Structure formats: structure tokens, C-alpha cells
Amino acid sequence: MVTSYQQDDSLDSAAEFTENVESRETLGKVFEVLFLLGLLIGLFILALLLFDIFKDGLGRFLTPGFLTETPSRFPDQGGIRPAIISSVLLGTLVILVTVPIGVGAALYLEEYAPKAWWTAIIEINISNLAGVPSIVYGLLGLGVFNYLLGFGPALISGALTLSLLSLPVIIVTAREAIRAVPDSLRNASYGLGVTKWRTISSHVLPYAIPGILTGVIISVSRAIGDAASLIVVGAVGFLTFNPGLFQRFMALPIQIYSYITRPEPGFANAAAATIIALLLLILILNGVAIYIRQRFSIR
Numbered sequence: 144m145v146t147s148y149q150q151d152d153s154l155d156s157a158a159e160f161t162e163n164v165e166s167r168e169t170l171g172k173v174f175e176v177l178f179l180l181g182l183l184i185g186l187f188i189l190a191l192l193l194f195d196i197f198k199d200g201l202g203r204f205l206t207p208g209f210l211t212e213t214p215s216r217f218p219d220q221g222g223i224r225p226a227i228i229s230s231v232l233l234g235t236l237v238i239l240v241t242v243p244i245g246v247g248a249a250l251y252l253e254e255y256a257p258k259a260w261w262t263a264i265i266e267i268n269i270s271n272l273a274g275v276p277s278i279v280y281g282l283l284g285l286g287v288f289n290y291l292l293g294f295g296p297a298l299i300s301g302a303l304t305l306s307l308l309s310l311p312v313i314i315v316t317a318r319e320a321i322r323a324v325p326d327s328l329r330n331a332s333y334g335l336g337v338t339k340w341r342t343i344s345s346h347v348l349p350y351a352i353p354g355i356l357t358g359v360i361i362s363v364s365r366a367i368g369d370a371a372s373l374i375v376v377g378a379v380g381f382l383t384f385n386p387g388l389f390q391r392f393m394a395l396p397i398q399i400y401s402y403i404t405r406p407e408p409g410f411a412n413a414a415a416a417t418i419i420a421l422l423l424l425i426l427i428l429n430g431v432a433i434y435i436r437q438r439f440s441i442r
Contacts, residue, residue: 200415296377316358
């Protein structure tokens with residue numbers, strides 16, 4: 144009697160376990176379909192936007208002189224050369240400023256900083272800063288770089304403001320990449336008598352560079368496409384000369400905003416063509432970063 148009861152209980156448990164597994168598999172398939180549907184909806188909307196942009200702006204983009212001439216007050220004339228040069232300079236300066244500072248801060252917080260209350264406060268603040276609206280950074284840049292340091296509405300002010308905007312994202316992603324390096328790699332290096340900095344520079348950083356470059360791609364793409372902070376700092380929508388480091392400057396997002404606000408219908412096509420130029424610039428920068436990341440991943 145006892146044996147039959149035990150067999151019945153085991154059969155009931157096995158049936159219940161099988162039923163739970165089947166219900167979980169069904170639920171997993173439902174969520175898989177929902178996630179796939181969300182992906183397809185997003186891609187469909189993106190395809191519609193790209194189709195509309197290229198339909199309106201491709202002809203103007205292929206107009207001779209659009210990428211090499213200065214802006215004009217006529218919609219079918221002139222180009223966006225100052226805006227392209229400004230955006231390239233802004234992106235380059237953002238990379239030069241944020242990558243050393245961001246990676247250095249991430250290395251300190253992960254490898255050197257003690258586990259104390261003040262480091263926890265710093266980590267929380269950095270994570271919160273990554274979600275602050277860009278216009279807040281624009282107001283900060285206006286007060287610090289334009290007025291306090293006396294740079295005025297110059298390209299250097301815009302670049303430093305975008306650097307502040309990009310730093311939290313780079314620090315957070317760099318920390319995650321450094322944290323993902325196996326401790327066994329560090330311990331093996333320490334076991335051979337290698338110093339801490341030599342271990343970091345020769346083993347930890349090369350292993351973490353692909354993840355760090357991912358954060359750089361995200362932050363620089365956001366910075367190049369940002370307009371709110373640059374408007375506050377003092378970017379203009381019309382220039383007839385190539386900007387310098389301490390001169391008034393343009394940017395592709397500001398150029399798009401300037402074209403959109405003009406009533407003539409031809410400026411809408413010019414804005415679409417400028418969007419195509421901005422997309423190509425971001426794709427080129429991302430392509431270079433992805434290539435470098437793949438090279439380090441192979442190594």
C-alpha cells in the first residue's frame with residue numbers, strides 16, 4: 144500500500160513538472176512573438192521615415208556644391224560645408240576630451256577606489272547624470288564655458304558642453320566593460336609579479352576595449368545629433384566661413400532646425416538633404432569605431 148502511494152505521488156509530481164515546463168515554453172513563445180512584433184513595428188516606422196527623408200532630400204543632396212558650399216538664403220542654392228566641418232570638429236573634440244577622462248574615471252572607480260560611502264554616492268550620481276536632458280547641460284555650458292571661462296559662443300564651448308553630455312554614458316559603459324574582465328586574468332598577472340598598472344594596461348584594458356568603444360559610439364552619436372544644448376550655448380544657423388575653435392559655429396542639427404523653420408517649400412527638401420548628410424556622418428563614425436572594436440575583439 145505504501146509503495147503504491149509513493150508511486151502515485153511520484154507520477155503526480157512528474158505530471159505537474161511536465162505541465163509547468165509546457166506552460167513556461169508556451170509563455171516563452173508568446174513573449175518571443177511579442178518581442179518580434181515590437182522589433183518589426185520599430186523597423187517599419189524607421190523604414191517609413193528613411194523613405195520619406197530620401198524621397199524629399201536625395202535630389203537636393205546630390206546637387207553639385209551642396210556639401211562643399213556655404214549656406215544661401217535661396218533654398219535651391221548654397222550648401223552645408225560649415226555645418227559639416229563644425230560637426231566633425233565637435234565629434235573629434237568630444238572624443239579627445241571624453242575618452243581619456245571617462246575611461247580614467249571608470250578605471251579608478253573599478254580598480255582603485257575603496258568601497259566606501261562616498262564612492263557609492265559618486266556612482267549613483269554618475270548613473271543619474273546619464274539621464275539628464277541635454278538642455279540642462281546646455282545651461283551648464285552656457286554658465287561655465289561661455290561666461291565663467293570667457294570662451295563665449297564659440298565652437299570650443301559647444302564641444303566641451305557636448306563632452307559633459309557624453310561623459311556619464313562613457314563612464315557607465317566603460318565600468319561595465321572593465322567589470323566584465325575575468326578576475327582570473329588579473330590574478331594570473333599578479334601571480335607572475337606584474338604590477339597593478341601593468342596588469343591594467345596590458346590585460347584589462349585590451350580585453351575591455353570592445354565594450355568601451357560601444358559606449359563611445361553611443362555617446363558620440365548622441366552628441367553629434369544633439370541640438371538643444373548647442374542652441375543654448377550659441378550655435379548659429381547661418382555662416383559663410385569655416386568655423387575655428389574660438390569662433391562662432393554651426394552644426395548639422397542646427398542647420399536642419401534652421402531650414403525647417405523657414406517658410407519657403409524648398410527649404411524642407413534642403414532639411415531632408417541635411418538629415419541624409421548627418422546620417423552618413425554618424426554611420427561613418429560608427430563604422431570606424433566598429434572596425435576598431437572588431438580588430439581588438441579578434442586580438
